[in-house]
Amino acid sequence: MVGLNSEKLNQGEPKAEVNNLNFYYGSFHALKNINLFVPEKKITALIGPSGCGKTTFLRCFNRMHDLYPGNRYQGEILLDSINILAPEVDPIEVRMRISMVFQRPNPFPKSIYENVAYGLRLRGENNRLILDEKVEDALVASALWDEVKNRLFESALNLSGGQQQRLCIARALVTDPEIILFDEPTSALDPIATTSIEELMIELKKRVTILIVTHSMQQASRLSDYTAFMYLGEMMEFDTTEKIFTAPAKKKTEEYISGRIG
């Protein structure tokens, strides 16, 4: 594996393992031979300049690319030794195990309560008591409960951007996923909302594995335990965040960290 010091990774059990992943948008080869461990209950950050494929890579983890024609995967992403990219695995199964928080907050135009409950309803849960309890738990865990507990049945669209994003996190969290994918979750938010989301993520890693794409190197260094640097569709370097930001092994990584490319 590229630039990987495997002893360091022993601190975290691998939750997912990416082996020789290639991805194509039609004839465009977007991801080239990617290898990576995603350590369990840690935060792993994907950094790299715009267009390097980090979001594309993230969206492989919940098979989002299956929604659009002409996309093709090669290689494997093992989640508990099942290759979730295999054609015989239903993407819905993957998405029920791995949830996602998007770049722009995208709550449903329904009530706050229904937003969070939707994932449970999809699983056939209609018992009001259980729904109430799980919705509350998720909203507490996403640090939103105190702000919305008196207006659970108002439209989610009346919330501020930061609150909407925390609602989206609650929605992703309520079904107890094994991994949560964050696609630049704070890039549309102001600094205060960003801080609260970051604190929330650090809190969340006690219970769930987190994979985050970020444009901000500060965010990656503040938040993450491991960092992967991608460049032009390739995995340049993957190591502990400390190592990447203090003593990167590759010259490209060092240039990106110090702001010379990107």
Add this chain to the structure above:
Amino acid sequence: MSDNLKEIRTNIKRRQLINKIFAIIALLTIFVALIILLGLTLQLIIQGAPRLSVEFLTSFPSRKPEQAGILSAWVGTSLVMLVTALAAVPLGVAAGIYLEEYARKNWIADIIEINVTNLAGVPSIVYGLLALGLFVYQFKLGESIQTAGLTLALLILPIVIVTTREAIRAIPNSLREAAYALGATKWQTIWDHVLPSAFGTILTGIIVGLSRAIGETAPVITIGALTFIAFLPDSPFNAEFPFIPFTSNFPWINFEQLFAWLRAPFTLMPIQMFNWVSRPNPEFQLNAAAAGTVLLIMTLMMNGIAIYLRFLFRRGVKW
């Protein structure tokens, strides 16, 4: 004043002038359109108002203009519109959903798209001929309310399909992705999120379609609408409690009676109007104007129902 500032000001003046000229032209055009529309409507209403009365709505047509009414016409129009809506809405919305969400985007989809769009522009008489051959002669549905309803449904189907597609296309992908990312199936995504968000626009398309259908004359004459009819379709319900026509043996409901009205002969408001306009006796012109006023009111009522439904639905979405 510096030269630079002078230059900027002359430049702004010139561009603002063009801006104002266009605003005036736009205002004039809207006035022309409004005045013509108001003039036509007012003339119709003023001319027809004296004839408007309860008797006018509850009488059958007659040779004597002062006794003639539009009972059979407005009942016919209402029933035909009901059949049209029941046929065109599910078919059109489902087709729109299929084309937008399910169909693969390839050359077959392109051909279907072009065809549907073109169908919206086909002259209505052509639909009349098609319906005469297909519904009347082939399927033997008769010169009846069901044939008229289905014919007009065909006519407005492209409108419903195209607006459904546009409404669905306007829903941002981020909403779909939010649902898919939670593990929703395609149908759950469409039913729970896409359709509720698109409902308002789809409803507008349905109303535009029905408003077109309510005024159509040519295709219904082709399939054999009557111009003079002095009876109503048989009522599906009994006059006494429990109203629904039950029978003593299987299937326990007299479907024959329940759906007999579908096979009844009929006339429509525009046909009744046309019939009166073409008579020499000027008294009948007044009847035509009065019928036109009623038709306008019927259309407005249909629009009103749509607006109310939209309002109700917005509240009903689990906010």
